Amino acid sequence: MNPEALVRPELDTGVPSGDLLLAFAAAIIGTDRKVLDSARTALADALGSAAVSGASAVAGNFSKNDRVANGIGIPVDDMVFNGTEDLREQLGLNDYKSAANTFRHLSGD
Amino acid sequence: MSFYADSDYPVRQDLADAHAAQFERFARAGTWGTAAQRLAVISEARQAGIDAGLLEAPADGGATSDVELPQPVRDVIRTLAVDCPNFDMSTYQAALDAGLSDPEFAEMVAIVSFIVNLDVYARGIGVELRPFAAPQPGNPSREIPVEAVLEQAFLPTIPNPPEGGALAKELYGPFKPYIMRALSIVPDEFRAHIELEQAQYVLLPKIMDFEYNHHEGLTRPQVEVVAGRVSAINDCFY
Numbered sequence: 182m183n184p185e186a187l188v189r190p191e192l193d194t195g196v197p198s199g200d201l202l203l204a205f206a207a208a209i210i211g212t213d214r215k216v217l218d219s220a221r222t223a224l225a226d227a228l229g230s231a232a233v234s235g236a237s238a239v240a241g242n243f244s245k246n247d248r249v250a251n252g253i254g255i256p257v258d259d260m261v262f263n264g265t266e267d268l269r270e271q272l273g274l275n276d277y278k279s280a281a282n283t284f285r286h287l288s289g290d
Numbered sequence: 291m292s293f294y295a296d297s298d299y300p301v302r303q304d305l306a307d308a309h310a311a312q313f314e315r316f317a318r319a320g321t322w323g324t325a326a327q328r329l330a331v332i333s334e335a336r337q338a339g340i341d342a343g344l345l346e347a348p349a350d351g352g353a354t355s356d357v358e359l360p361q362p363v364r365d366v367i368r369t370l371a372v373d374c375p376n377f378d379m380s381t382y383q384a385a386l387d388a389g390l391s392d393p394e395f396a397e398m399v400a401i402v403s404f405i406v407n408l409d410v411y412a413r414g415i416g417v418e419l420r421p422f423a424a425p426q427p428g429n430p431s432r433e434i435p436v437e438a439v440l441e442q443a444f445l446p447t448i449p450n451p452p453e454g455g456a457l458a459k460e461l462y463g464p465f466k467p468y469i470m471r472a473l474s475i476v477p478d479e480f481r482a483h484i485e486l487e488q489a490q491y492v493l494l495p496k497i498m499d500f501e502y503n504h505h506e507g508l509t510r511p512q513v514e515v516v517a518g519r520v521s522a523i524n525d526c527f528y
Contacts (some may be wrong), residue, residue: 182511186519196511205520209414212343221416225299228507233299235505236516237414241345241488241521245407249483250528251369251377252399253472254444257528261467272522278378280527286442 188272198227202236209240256283298416302506308489309408309420312482316401317353317423321433321476322394323401325425330355331398332405334364335371336419342372345409345419350422362388363398370402375525382444393434393443393475400479407486438475448474469528470494491517 182198186192190203205224208217225233247256256262262283269275275284293310294301316332319325330348333355339345359367369377385395412419437457438446446455450465460478462471470487473479488494492513498503500510521528 182514184518187515187522188400189439194515196509196515198512199515200466201517202512203519205414206516207523208521209410210523212431214346215297217413217427218416221414222493225523228512230507232505232507234297234301234415236484237411237489238305238505239508239513239516240520241407241409242413242487244410245403245483245486247521247524247526247528248370248374248377248403248406249472250469250526251374251398252382252397252403254379254382255447255468255472255528256442258467264364274527277376277527278468281378282443283526285528286308 184268193228198224201227205236206240209237210244251279251282254282256286291317293420294412294415294417297417299415299507301415302489305489308485309411312404312408312486313420313423314464315482316405319428319430320397320401321478322391322397322430324357324430325428326355326357327359328397329353329422329425330357330359330403332401334359334367335402335405338368338371339406339409344372345413348419348421350421353424354422355425360388363390363461367398367402370399371406371456379444390490396473396475397479400473400476400483404482405488411490435475435477443468443472446475447471448477468528488503 182191183195184204186194186199190207193199194203201224205220208220211217221233224236274280292301292303293306316328317325320328323331336345362384366381369381382395390398390496403525409419433458435448437448437455439449440446441449448458448461448471450462451458461474461477470484473483492502492504505513
């Protein structure tokens, strides 16, 4: 999988029907219901009707986890943080406001 | 009958059951909030999503609460519900300034995160948001685990074993990453978080098995595309 496509969805994910999954993920947490309805239909046509529930479940779950992480202010675990410097830089993750929950421990603030 | 019997798309029974159970939990007293308070919190979160155009108002939203939340608390709930990228330490501090304790705040974060999850799911499969059940009588237990200590989050959490003691072993097994432990100051919300995780993402014993497919029609890399894109849009560094 090409992780850069997660932040630059015009890129190829390297995953079958990745473009449809990216579009559905954005639409399900977006404001345009017609776009969501189209994305849902396209996903079902490509991957089968059960995939709609699966993709919705994953999108909901990570909507939950993102709020738990930012709400409780947890830092990234060391085992993930260490060794991902290049990836974080490539994806621009260090610019996220929530990065402060990790970096405040590194700077000794 | 399935909780999502009106869906045009098939829904796994265990997933539907987990969601039905969570809606029932909302209607019961929690560890820190009464059922009426919890209903007020999730109602505010859902309304924030409707106001922001992220959710469609259901024809039948179900029960309403007679609890009037203080405006600063409503603001914190709304930030978490619809402006997750900008939720930071100052938002947490605003909650404390409004009079919430750490475990009260953690329970609030939990149930706001859960209702956003459940509403996103319903919208995804194209059904109306599920109605809220009427709040049941009962008092919060207000039990705080003595094992919880301030690690690196805004508020105390139960550390992994051995530091977290017998309770950590019971809750976590040998180890859990921070995202799983984040709500552990309120163990009942931790358990609900894990239950939803296993129904909706992957069975945790299978989390490192990238050949295991938890969702019909989706490979694990396809699951990660959805997960990663949602978290990127939410600017979640974790």
